[in-house]
């Protein structure tokens with residue numbers, strides 16, 4: 429059964445369980461956690477996810493404001509961004525659930541669901557576990573409630589006014605804060621670009637070493653927006669282990685593999701049926717179509733440039749068939 433009514437702001441917090449974790453309810457969904465699992469209870473049934481995978485996915489959904497299109501936490505549970513409202517679903521993009529009419533959907537105001545997710549994340553993330561970090565670089569998510577890690581989950585995106593490093597603007601990571609080069613990027617050159625601005629333009633022209641910037645990133649699978657030109661967003665990121673969500677985009681998205689290697693599983697967006705595997709080596713470029721979902725595997729820490737088109741008219745134009753789901757015809 430599927431419902432599409434807009435749920436109000438009813439946000440109930442039940443009592444703590446014996447392990448010290450709170451339960452959270454919104455609409456007809458209730459979220460509970462134990463030592464190992466997140467339990468998602470909805471009318472008629474319960475879905476269960478490993479807690480670590482759930483928190484890693486939840487962290488991205490919160491940090492990215494529900495992202496573009498669909499954020500599948502796994503093959504059953506996730507959210508669809510309608511840019512103002514958001515659908516939270518069970519089985520909506522799963523062939524077997526749909527075929528037996530077992531899907532369940534509710535629509536929320538985005539700001540309400542974001543606040544709700546932030547509360548879960550804050551209460552369920554234990555001290556020492558950083559949902560943004562690679563598994564080798566963080567403690568465990570398991571066990572009874574043990575402190576918290578607000579510092580890790582409330583990282584704020586910093587926005588440059590004009591350009592990193594220009595007078596009066598943000599300093600380049602590593603220069604000021606002394607953030608260390610990642611253990612897997614010790615071979616990345618830290619050399620600064622040479623600058624020769626014309627006289628009078630010294631405070632207008634600047635350049636940074638993007639590879640050096642990325643080599644000092646302490647998060648994984650979390651694109652930074654480093655350049656905005658109209659709707660063109662260049663979003664480089666450092667990757668290690670598994671993309672914590674399975675992304676079903678509502679537009680085309682380009683990938684440029686800047687270093688090392690990522691293997692992508694590509695599936696049909698609606699059913700989850702396998703479409704292909706894409707192995708991207710340093711220098712490879714791909715366009716991910718608008719009708720698929722994808723998940724990347726990065727065996728070593730790697731650098732990836734994600735190129736997004738932020739034009740708000742795109743979801744409707746792809747959904748209506750005005751645009752083909754791929755950008756080029758060969």
Ligand code: PHB
Pocket residue numbers: 648649650651665667671675681732734
């Ligand atoms: C994606 O879904 O396209 C995506 C998300 C986060 C990343 C890389 C790719 O770090």
Ligand code: FE
Pocket residue numbers: 675676677681716722
């Ligand atoms: Fe994507």
